[in-house]
Amino acid sequence: MIRYLIKNNFKIISRNAINILVLTLAPIIVSAVLISAFSAMMEKYEEVGAFKVGYSCNHDDITDQYIDGLKSVAEGQGISFVEYEGTNAEEAVADYKLAGFVEFGKDSYTVYKTDENTAEGQILEYLLHAYYENMSLAISEQLMAAGSENVAENNAKDETIGSKMKVETADFIPAVDSTDYYGIIYMIYFSWCCIVCGAGLFTAEKKYGIEKRQMVSGISDFKEYLSKFIPMVLMACGGLAIYGVLSIALLDVHWGNIALSALLVVLGIMAATALGLMVYAICDNMVVTVIIVFMLVWVWGFVGGSFETYIFSSTSETLKNLSPIYYENRALVELSCMGESDYVIKSIICSSTITAVCSGIAVLAGAIRRKGGKK
Amino acid sequence: MSTILRTKDLTKKYGSKVVVDNLNIEIEEGEVFGLLGPNGAGKSTTMNMICDIVRPTLGSVEFYGKDFKKNRKELLSKLGYIPQDLAIHGRLKAWENVELFTSLYGIKGAELKKRIDESLEYVGLTEKKNDYAKTFSGGMKRRLNIACALGHHPSLLIFDEPTVGIDAQSRNFIMEKIKESNRNGATVIYTSHYMEEVEAICTRIAIMDNGKIIAIGTVEELKKMVVEDTSKITLEEVFLTLTGKKLRDY
Numbered sequence: 001m002i003r004y005l006i007k008n009n010f011k012i013i014s015r016n017a018i019n020i021l022v023l024t025l026a027p028i029i030v031s032a033v034l035i036s037a038f039s040a041m042m043e044k045y046e047e048v049g050a051f052k053v054g055y056s057c058n059h060d061d062i063t064d065q066y067i068d069g070l071k072s073v074a075e076g077q078g079i080s081f082v083e084y085e086g087t088n089a090e091e092a093v094a095d096y097k098l099a100g101f102v103e104f105g106k107d108s109y110t111v112y113k114t115d116e117n118t119a120e121g122q123i124l125e126y127l128l129h130a131y132y133e134n135m136s137l138a139i140s141e142q143l144m145a146a147g148s149e150n151v152a153e154n155n156a157k158d159e160t161i162g163s164k165m166k167v168e169t170a171d172f173i174p175a176v177d178s179t180d181y182y183g184i185i186y187m188i189y190f191s192w193c194c195i196v197c198g199a200g201l202f203t204a205e206k207k208y209g210i211e212k213r214q215m216v217s218g219i220s221d222f223k224e225y226l227s228k229f230i231p232m233v234l235m236a237c238g239g240l241a242i243y244g245v246l247s248i249a250l251l252d253v254h255w256g257n258i259a260l261s262a263l264l265v266v267l268g269i270m271a272a273t274a275l276g277l278m279v280y281a282i283c284d285n286m287v288v289t290v291i292i293v294f295m296l297v298w299v300w301g302f303v304g305g306s307f308e309t310y311i312f313s314s315t316s317e318t319l320k321n322l323s324p325i326y327y328e329n330r331a332l333v334e335l336s337c338m339g340e341s342d343y344v345i346k347s348i349i350c351s352s353t354i355t356a357v358c359s360g361i362a363v364l365a366g367a368i369r370r371k372g373g374k375k
Numbered sequence: 376m377s378t379i380l381r382t383k384d385l386t387k388k389y390g391s392k393v394v395v396d397n398l399n400i401e402i403e404e405g406e407v408f409g410l411l412g413p414n415g416a417g418k419s420t421t422m423n424m425i426c427d428i429v430r431p432t433l434g435s436v437e438f439y440g441k442d443f444k445k446n447r448k449e450l451l452s453k454l455g456y457i458p459q460d461l462a463i464h465g466r467l468k469a470w471e472n473v474e475l476f477t478s479l480y481g482i483k484g485a486e487l488k489k490r491i492d493e494s495l496e497y498v499g500l501t502e503k504k505n506d507y508a509k510t511f512s513g514g515m516k517r518r519l520n521i522a523c524a525l526g527h528h529p530s531l532l533i534f535d536e537p538t539v540g541i542d543a544q545s546r547n548f549i550m551e552k553i554k555e556s557n558r559n560g561a562t563v564i565y566t567s568h569y570m571e572e573v574e575a576i577c578t579r580i581a582i583m584d585n586g587k588i589i590a591i592g593t594v595e596e597l598k599k600m601v602v603e604d605t606s607k608i609t610l611e612e613v614f615l616t617l618t619g620k621k622l623r624d625y
Contacts, residue, residue: 012466200466209459210462
């Protein structure tokens with residue numbers, strides 16, 4: 001009966017004090033330190049009022065259309081776009097006391113920022129990036145919908161794209177403070193380190209030959225996998241739930257939609273556990289597993305906003321999109337400060353895919369390793 | 376008596392190294408079969424192949440006349456494996472350890488509770504059932520290790536050096552329990568480096584060296600292979616005569 005195995009494996013894991021340290025105390029301490037350290041930077045971002053930006057462009061139908069859309073979105077965020085035709089960007093910034101300047105090319109743009117207006121420059125960059133990202137998405141959708149329709153029809157549809165942008169990107173700049181950002185981000189980061197939950201169990205099983213004894217019972221590879229996966233997920237969820245409560249009570253973190261946020265964290269924990277179990281099934285060594293998983297999580301966290309906020313990060317969007325942590329971070333941060341996020345679905349798909357793929361590989365690798373008679 | 380376990384040309388190779396070489400043994404129901412050999416002789420690998428922990432390179436194992444590979448689940452439920460390692464969880468209480476390993480055989484509910492109590496009583500740990508295994512002495516851990524393999528009432532018990540590193544009292548207790556299990560109908564395969572233990576409980580003994588059986592028979596038969604007057608020689612002397620005195624640095 002697998003439930004007794006799950007129950008007792010959970011007891012073994014939960015009786016290890018290190019798990020509470022990693023899943024509850026460490027995120028509290030790290031996020032408290034980072035909240036304090038970065039509060040000034042994030043406040044500066046929050047305190048930025050309305051500002052003026054100059055731009056120049058080659059006028060044609062499409063450019064005029066998307067600049068009109070952009071100006072409308074920017075207006076909603078307190079950013080005024082003023083055209084300075086034929087002017088040098090640097091001179092315009094100095095002469096007209098602008099917070100920044102944008103040169104729109106046919107299929108690119110260049111942003112000029114000043115040292116005095118760093119926060120404004122980053123907001124401007126973020127706005128442009130978000131606007132273009134959504135515009136590309138909308139154009140792709142339009143083209144896909146158009147299917148085999150003729151070019152004339154597509155051109156007619158382009159006119160609707162600009163007006164659609166105004167609605168979709170209007171709320172796109174999250175005004176998040178360091179408390180919410182780091183309070184949320186470090187729950188995610190530590191949830192991806194939850195392989196350490198099972199370290200004591202795996203080490204004991206290997207050291208004392210317990211896995212041999214389980215093999216003699218004829219337990220299937222899938223049940224064996226579940227007997228580790230479920231207790232580890234439960235333990236990580238429990239530990240991070242305590243952190244979640246403490247983050248509200250002690251750090252005053254706002255989670256926005258708590259139910260949806262909890263779902264995303266649980267799915268993330270399942271993905272992280274499956275990933276850890278897969279690496280362990282392949283390399284059969286807990287120390288190596290922890291090193292590989294921690295390195296992977298560090299890289300994903302680095303590009304996904306765990307250390308440098310993804311809002312201000314200069315990391316390319318392509319790299320960010322390679323990090324499962326990024327989807328989770330962005331979905332949770334936007335849920336916190338906006339109450340909704342386009343990244344919720346992306347995060348759910350990403351976590352579910354990792355869980356399914358890694359679980360399959362872990363069961364397969366475990367079966368091969370056992371049947372190979374290496375032990 | 377019927378044959379309970381038979382190995383046919385059982386062979387295990389790791390790369391070019393042959394660890395077990397064409398092993399053919401038959402174990403009769405109700406006997407206590409001793410498997411002796413110096414370090415690296417292939418005893419543990421043989422045990423592991425019998426228990427389906429290690430896949431043989433060649434050959435097969437038959438249990439109750441059935442091929443192990445084809446009837447794996449059914450046959451494994453009749454087998455109790457007591458490993459040389461203390462295969463118990465220190466962070467679990469004694470009863471929880473027995474519950475964990477007994478439940479793997481599909482036993483649940485009230486029956487599981489009954490089996491846990493039975494197993495702990497059998498090894499004299501009833502009073503310590505609520506204590507964590509990590510607080511136990513070496514002897515108590517060895518007894519708990521045995522209890523964990525008894526809950527599903529196996530008909531073949533495999534003891535891999537069950538008395539390593541424990542005091543005389545605990546060792547005596549374990550030996551008595553092995554004899555009792557055998558009297559109650561269990562067939563036993565036993566390995567140990569303590570010759571006097573093997574001599575005291577085994578009905579038949581096989582001596583392995585370099586992956587092969589070099590001698591097999593009762594204690595008397597083994598002694599007669601070396602000298603005519605068996606009263607003048609111990610099993611240890613027979614063992615050393617057959618396997619040599621050279622150190623085995625594996």
